[in-house]
Amino acid sequence: MDDEEFLAERFEDNRAHLRAVAYRMLGSLTEADDAVQEAWLRLNRARADGIENLGGWLTTVVGRVCLDMLRSRTSRGESPLDDVRVPDPVVSPPDAAGDPEQAALLADSVGLALLVVLETLSPAERLAFVLHDMFAVPFEDIAPMVGRTPTATRQLASRARRRVQGATPVPDADLGRQRQVVRAFLAASHAGDFEALVAVLHPDVVLRADTGAAFPGATREVRGARTVASQALTFRHAALQARPALVNGAPGVVAVAEGRVVSVLGFTIVDGLVVELDILADPERLAGLDPAAFGEQPE
Numbered sequence: 163m164d165d166e167e168f169l170a171e172r173f174e175d176n177r178a179h180l181r182a183v184a185y186r187m188l189g190s191l192t193e194a195d196d197a198v199q200e201a202w203l204r205l206n207r208a209r210a211d212g213i214e215n216l217g218g219w220l221t222t223v224v225g226r227v228c229l230d231m232l233r234s235r236t237s238r239g240e241s242p243l244d245d246v247r248v249p250d251p252v253v254s255p256p257d258a259a260g261d262p263e264q265a266a267l268l269a270d271s272v273g274l275a276l277l278v279v280l281e282t283l284s285p286a287e288r289l290a291f292v293l294h295d296m297f298a299v300p301f302e303d304i305a306p307m308v309g310r311t312p313t314a315t316r317q318l319a320s321r322a323r324r325r326v327q328g329a330t331p332v333p334d335a336d337l338g339r340q341r342q343v344v345r346a347f348l349a350a351s352h353a354g355d356f357e358a359l360v361a362v363l364h365p366d367v368v369l370r371a372d373t374g375a376a377f378p379g380a381t382r383e384v385r386g387a388r389t390v391a392s393q394a395l396t397f398r399h400a401a402l403q404a405r406p407a408l409v410n411g412a413p414g415v416v417a418v419a420e421g422r423v424v425s426v427l428g429f430t431i432v433d434g435l436v437v438e439l440d441i442l443a444d445p446e447r448l449a450g451l452d453p454a455a456f457g458e459q460p461e
Contacts, residue, residue: 186292187228189249189277197227232285246383248372248442249277256406268411274428274440279329291322340431341413359391364435374444405456423451
């Protein structure tokens with residue numbers, strides 16, 4: 163094995179971890195892959211000579227790349243504060259065992275609810291929180307990346323932590339109970355039963371619908387059980403074509419029409435009620451999902 167093959171092998175040993183870091187930083191699977199690829203290119207240029215802790219070095223590189231990508235989004239006016247953006251969901255069949263890379267992506271309960279909150283942080287806050295709180299990177303290593311002292315970087319993470327803890331609901335641990343709530347939601351949607359829909363929604367439920375650039379007028383965020391129930395009935399057609407799925411490790415659904423996935427619904431369920439409903443209906447971001455992976459429409 164020559165030096166390049168050895169380097170490539172060592173990089174592959176770290177790939178799943180790096181993709182998990184980038185996914186939490188960016189909320190985009192495609193951009194996460196781009197960030198990991200950029201880390202490989204930088205490693206190839208630098209070589210591994212003199213790098214004592216390759217995993218730590220690569221984590222730092224991916225963090226820097228993601229920080230630049232987040233700042234670029236903001237400079238282009240793509241801040242999530244300007245619009246509703248549902249992060250890319252990790253979607254798999256309901257009975258999928260899951261591969262190691264997907265397990266790494268979803269470790270530490272990285273549900274859509276958490277990713278949505280991370281979208282509201284500044285790039286520097288997000289970097290400090292993700293690298294320190296999720297991956298135990300010392301503040302001394304993060305500080306040069308954000309151009310601050312370690313003490314100021316600690317304050318960034320602390321501020322982000324307060325926002326995350328205050329805004330991220332903790333979903334029910336029982337997946338069976340979550341599936342029952344999703345089935346009840348779909349049955350009520352299918353039947354057009356408004357009151358039954360309201361009954362499975364938390365009074366302060368939030369619905370986010372991201373239709374992407376193709377249908378910007380349909381992108382929305384609404385709150386309140388009766389308002390969300392009214393909006394959910396507009397997705398009645400999707401409920402008729404819903405197939406069970408795991409969305410970031412929690413029960414959800416994909417809607418299939420004309421041989422393609424047209425929407426993904428992610429549910430955050432607390433105490434048997436839906437507290438957040440995230441709908442991704444962006445054709446471009448759903449194009450990579452194979453509808454055949456989710457079986458036939460249930461009876």
